[in-house]
Amino acid sequence: MRYPSASSASRALYERATHFLPGGNTRTTVYMKPYPLYVARGAGSRIWDVDGDERIDCINNFTAQIHGHAHPAINEAVRRQLELGTCFGLPTESEIDLAELLCARVRSVQAVRFTNSGTEAVMTAIKAARAFTGRPAVAKVEGAYHGSYDYAEVSLDPGPAQWGTVDPASIPYAQGTPEAVLHDVLVLPFNNPEAARRLILAQGDRLAAILVDPMPNRAGLVPATAEYIQALRLAADEIGAVLVFDEVITFRLGYGGAQSLWGVNADLTTFGKIIGGGFPVGAVGGRADIMAVFDPSGGKPVLPHGGTFSANPVSMRAGLAALQLLDHAAFSRLAAMGDRLRAGINAAFAQHGVAGQAVGAGSLLKVHFTTRAVVDYRSALPAPAEARALATFMLGLLNRGVFAASYGLMALSTPMSDVDIDHVIGAASDAIGDVARSC
Ligand SMILES: Cc1ncc(COP(=O)(O)O)c(C=O)c1O
Missing domain, CATH: 3.90.1150.10 (Aspartate Aminotransferase, domain 1)
Structure with missing residues (x-):
């Protein structure tokens, strides 16, 4: 070797x-x-x-x-589904099973919408927050990775020369990021409750969502302090913004996700990775009144959302098997x-x-x-x-x-x-x- x-x-x-x-x-x-x-x-x-x-x-x-690779119980669940067909232009029972499990495990999740990746889940959560509040802007933490949606990747890797003052600037990650995107992203310092609160209140009713990963991998993988998460929760409530917990990674920290460990209820939560048991997946879950933006039962929903492979039964069955193993x-x-x-x-x-x-x-x-x-x-x-x-x-x-x-x-x-x-x-x-x- x-x-x-x-x-x-x-x-x-x-x-x-x-x-x-x-x-x-x-x-x-x-x-x-x-x-x-x-x-x-x-x-x-x-x-x-x-x-x-x-x-x-x-x-x-x-x-x-x-569960590592080729886990027998996950393979068996997938094999059974392969025999039945891999995806259809109609729903299957598998999406109800996985949504039910997520609602049972995560206290703040009352309804779920499936996507194909964590990137899509974060994008969909931000769009849901915008649709719910009628506001344009989103706050995110400096250096935190949330996938490759334009708004979510702002200020992912600013160098010291770009830091400027204590307050982080809105720095493009990808070349060609539109000015309009930078204008609508407020970048917060991590683990600084006073500064985060001041910046959020200054944006006030422009902010649709405050997006936070409670232990952001790319920003050092250090846990958020309880004071920081509490400050975000209070500031979100004060200005009427949606608090989005990105648990694409941190859902692997505990049975009820990271938010149960931090003792806070998110308004929306994004999932991915482990909930697909090794197959492509993402999900947004949260408060029923916010999730209602997706509801098509009264005509065109406030936020239409599809996806050819969203909630495909192979990912759903693999994810269900993986989560059932996680007691x-x-x-x-x-x-x-x-x-x-x-x-x-x-x-x-x-x-x-x-x-x-x-x-x-x-x-x-x-x-x-x-x-x-x-x-x-x-x-x-x-x-x-x-x-x-x-x-x-x-x-x-x-x-x-x-x-x-x-x-x-x-x-x-x-x-x-x-x-x-x-x-x-x-x-x-x-x-x-x-x-x-x-x-
Ligand atoms: C916290 C977080 N959010 C979102 C994503 C994006 O997920 P995906 O790679 O499934 O698009 C990632 C991916 O690593 C992530 O770590």
């Missing part, structure tokens, strides 16, 4: 891909230099690349595969594994005398090569030396049989064993040793 390697079958596939896909890539998030590993198969906590090298999968398709005991076990891994990595930083920390909660963790307090996007942004240390660390993991996201994210899965966690801690410790030697 050696990455990169001149004779790798992955390298050959990548070379072929460059002839047909821009930069050989069709998903920016999986791009790796000098070439990505191509996967041959996955089973449980493991993946095998096309060279036959086996690794513990700590990305799990960017947090979606909470309270499963969440406790995932959280215990996460705690042990974070503690093990933090002990390794201390042992090797390398500045660093593992943050996160439950089954999600992220490694930062700094000991400064990481509280928001700006404090999480790695300095050049920290980025180099992270790259050395990630390569060290990869060559010791552990696959994690290039920016330090790990997401655990239920088939992982204690032995797997020991292996990841050992590999992380050795990789931190690589960093110590490279300094």
Whole structure:
């Protein structure tokens, strides 16, 4: 197992891909230099690349595969549906089953609308908030990722030169973002309740929605403080805006989602990833009066919404099987594994005398090569030396049989064993040793 390697079958596939896909890539998030590993198969906590090298999968398709790969119960549910047909121009019972489960588990969710991705779910939630309030603007957190809807990706990766004052500016992520989009996005600092409240109240009745991920991965994967979430809840109520919790990732933190852990009720919640059991999915759920914007029973709805593959029964059945496997005991076990891994990595930083920390909660963790307090996007942004240390660390993991996201994210899965966690801690410790030697 050696990455990169001149004779790798992955390298050959990548070379072929460059002839047909821009930069050989069709998903920016999986791009790796000098070439990505191509996967041959996955089973449980493991993946095998096309060279036959086996690794513990700590990305799990960017947090979606909470049961790892090829789980027998999910495969069986999908197999049964395949025999019955994969999608129709009519509804199936499966969408009722999954919607019922989400309403039962998440206190603030009274009705559900399915989409095909988290991006679509966030877009649909923002449009629902606009339709409900009759207002144009949306507030989002600096550095937080919510998929690729124009409005949701504003100020995803501003550099220090663009930060300006304490109040974040509305910075385009993609070139060509219309001025009108920037004008209608208010960017909030994370974990700063006073500033967020001041900025929200200043927008007042222009704001349709306040969009927040309570533990934003790209903004450092540190949990929002209870005061911050409470400030957003109160400010939303004060100006009559819709509070949208993006739980596309954080729904894997607990049985009732992150909002049950933070003790707050969102008005709308977006879901994705784990609720599809490994198949494409997204959903918006929330207050019945807001969700009524989708209701076609009285004629043209306030917000028409379709989608050829929305609520397709393969995704619905796979998602239902995945969520049924996630009982309270499963969440406790995932959280215990996460705690042990974070503690093990933090002990390794201390042992090797390398500045660093593992943050996160439950089954999600992220490694930062700094000991400064990481509280928001700006404090999480790695300095050049920290980025180099992270790259050395990630390569060290990869060559010791552990696959994690290039920016330090790990997401655990239920088939992982204690032995797997020991292996990841050992590999992380050795990789931190690589960093110590490279300094
Ligand atoms: C918090 C959050 N919201 C939305 C999305 C978009 O989901 P999808 O990739 O399914 O479009 C993501 C994807 O990683 C996410 O992390």
